[in-house]
Amino acid sequence: WEGGIHFFEKPPANVDSTIILGAYYFAYFLVFLVGWIAFRRWVAKGKVGISKREITDLGIYVLLGVMLGAKLVYVLFYNLEFYLQNPSQIFLNWSGMASHGAFLGVTVAILLFARSFKRNALELFDRCALIAPFGAIFIRSANFLNGELYGRSTDVDNPLAMRFLMKDGQGRDLYAKLGPGQSGGLQAAGDNAGQAGSELYALVTHEGGEELAPADYYLEPVSAHHGWELIPEESFLSVKSFWPIRQDGETAKTKTLVSRVVTDPSHPSQLYQLGVSGVLLLLVMVIVAKRAKVKGEIFAWFLMLYGVSRIAMEFFRQQDYQRAGGLFDYFSMGQILSLALIVSGLFLLKRLKPNSAPTTPPSEQEAEPTSNTEGE
Structure with missing residues (x-):
């Protein structure tokens, strides 16, 4: 169920579209x-x-x-x-x-x-x-x-707990914001590390606060369990306004950033x-x-x-x-x-x-x- 009744083939993820009858x-x-x-x-x-x-x-x-x-x-x-x-x-x-x-x-x-x-x-x-x-x-x-x-x-042990896909301000799933040429859905930590000379980074929360750290160090291969996905730099700013990731210095220009795309067990x-x-x-x-x-x-x-x-x-x-x-x-x-x-x-x-x-x-x-x- 895609959240609406579709009479025609659903547009590609990289094309802006709106479901009329949801x-x-x-x-x-x-x-x-x-x-x-x-x-x-x-x-x-x-x-x-x-x-x-x-x-x-x-x-x-x-x-x-x-x-x-x-x-x-x-x-x-x-x-x-x-x-x-x-x-x-x-x-x-x-x-x-x-x-x-x-x-x-x-x-x-x-x-x-x-x-x-x-x-x-x-x-x-x-x-x-x-x-x-x-x-x-x-x-x-x-x-x-x-x-x-x-x-x-x-x-996580709550039998009623579920994970939900996070959405942007227009109600669209964040995973659909992958750029052309990238596969849809959640990706493993190292799948795109090093692509275009960039390193995959993620926001990590710990007792001392939050920091950007290499994602392949903190994320295991089954990334769907952790809720992270590669987000192209050009679309990151629109994501940031809803799910902020702190940036240090020139991080946004030199690193490929990632953002949460599914919730914690909720x-x-x-x-x-x-x-x-x-x-x-x-x-x-x-x-x-x-x-x-x-x-x-x-x-x-x-x-x-x-x-x-x-x-x-x-x-x-x-x-x-x-x-x-x-x-x-x-x-x-x-x-x-x-x-x-x-x-x-x-x-x-x-x-x-x-x-x-x-x-x-x-x-x-x-x-x-x-x-x-x-x-x-």
């Missing part, structure tokens, strides 16, 4: 498909107070809310400096998305839809809260297939989130839905439970490189935003009145617009 965006399609099917069944059974023709309208509102909200929050909270300098790259296929931004976008979209169509917003929030766990199921599956958002380093945190924020949360939300007494209660519990699950899972997930100092040494941006979800859920639950309208919606006939409304 696993990530296909996962979003699956979430919307589940939501569309669920809403049609709920409307048919009279469990939600909108008409069948309004399902498509709601879907368009939510789709725009997800895309705009997820992009906006990612740009503002995760990589603002870069996108201020490169605004044209915000909506490129490889730029990031933030799940918390998706929640914000959906919230605004539903409020706008409810106001435009004169429907109950809390009722719609409750139903969307039952669909949201599928987002974690499908999207975290795509993250795993793409080898992105992997976890923190763990012991937690497959995407699968953890799939199980906890996806499958487990879905089961809990079904129970909550059966016991809910007022409109908005399901949504409030979802905000709190997702926030708690995300905070817990972030302890296994590798932090974003943009946030690696001060407060963020202890709390990730995802945890801070999740705390805001928990507070919002508590506030909403406190505001809900026990004697307010029950979660049972009006009948299908009540939900259908009149003929006069349809003509407007």
Whole structure:
């Protein structure tokens, strides 16, 4: 699986290319498909107070809310400096998305839809809260297939530990940056030593710090176990900005440098989130839905439970490189935003009145617009 659906032969590694329909965006399609099917069944059974023709309208509102909200929050909270300098790259296929931004976008979209169509917003929030766990199921599956958002380093003896291919800023595997004439994949330590009069060097970490040292001294022949690969000098600068290697003096001009291309043994945190924020949360939300007494209660519990699950899972997930100092040494941006979800859920639950309208919606006939409304 190459992280996308390919209808044609994949371009060579040394040719810049972009996958149009990747696993990530296909996962979003699956979430919307589940939501569309669920809403049609709920409307048919009279469990939600909108008409069948309004399902498509709601879907368009939510789709725009997800895309705009997820992009906006990612740009503002995760990589603002870069996108201020490169605004044209915000909506490129490889730029990031933030799940918390998706929640914000959906919230605004539903409020706008409810106001435009004169429907109950809390009722719609409750139903969307039952669909949201599928987002974690499908999207975290795509993250795993793409080898992105992997976890923190763990012991090599951990039976769940995995190695993931490191990527550049555009989500492309670093091993694909080999120049023309060089073989793809990981290479043994001495394969290219001495090529073009250069010596293979690698970054070595020890108790005294880090230093550049001959790679054939520190790396064994089975280099795939160590995660190093020959990187041509002309492409090293673009790699360095994401995975720095300290250079001494004229090292970059006289040595052939190498860079990490696979991680240390790491937690497959995407699968953890799939199980906890996806499958487990879905089961809990079904129970909550059966016991809910007022409109908005399901949504409030979802905000709190997702926030708690995300905070817990972030302890296994590798932090974003943009946030690696001060407060963020202890709390990730995802945890801070999740705390805001928990507070919002508590506030909403406190505001809900026990004697307010029950979660049972009006009948299908009540939900259908009149003929006069349809003509407007």
